[in-house]
Amino acid sequence: MDAEAEATSPAAAVSRWKFEVSRRYQHLLDKATPYVAKRWLGCLVVALVYALRVYMVEGFYIVSYGLGIYILNLLIGFLSPQVDPEVQDSGGPSLPTSTSDEFRPFVRRLPEFKFWYSITKAFCIAFVMTFFSAFDVPVFWPILLFYWVTLFTLTMRRQIAHMIRYKYVPFSFGKMRYDGKRASAESTTLSDD
Numbered sequence: 001m002d003a004e005a006e007a008t009s010p011a012a013a014v015s016r017w018k019f020e021v022s023r024r025y026q027h028l029l030d031k032a033t034p035y036v037a038k039r040w041l042g043c044l045v046v047a048l049v050y051a052l053r054v055y056m057v058e059g060f061y062i063v064s065y066g067l068g069i070y071i072l073n074l075l076i077g078f079l080s081p082q083v084d085p086e087v088q089d090s091g092g093p094s095l096p097t098s099t100s101d102e103f104r105p106f107v108r109r110l111p112e113f114k115f116w117y118s119i120t121k122a123f124c125i126a127f128v129m130t131f132f133s134a135f136d137v138p139v140f141w142p143i144l145l146f147y148w149v150t151l152f153t154l155t156m157r158r159q160i161a162h163m164i165r166y167k168y169v170p171f172s173f174g175k176m177r178y179d180g181k182r183a184s185a186e187s188t189t190l191s192d193d
Helices: 002-007 010-032 036-057 061-079 112-129 141-166 181-192
Strands: none
Touching: 036 061, 036 112, 061 112, 061 141
């Protein structure tokens, strides 16, 4: 009888509800994974709604600055290799340093899906923060903008120098792709001869 009372308690009902909501939310995220362009378009819409909100209320610049710093931090993780060549031990995997080295694909420290999810979630949280006047700290926003642009420039300069030094490109566009279509067409041509 005690187990029955525990199963029908309000705490158990809330726990089941939280589990079900969490499961459905994860299911939606899993379904959205292959739609990269649509996910980023949705993120852009969320960012534009946030920017419109900040523009309309003419405030919350410190929230926007914090959001910018967080996005810069995520961008560094997205552009960095999973194993940093500067600190890796010689026995682990490394980025190829010459053309004779074995090809190893670029593995990011922060995968694209987590990058998208974190940015979208950050914009949503910042949007909610704009409804609370406690976060509207009066600041002179041009100074924050100048400081953020300077920080972004210095950080990207350092990141690009790191990419050049260790000869890696964190993007896949423009790289040769081997999808098997050409190989199957060549094998058909060879079998015809």
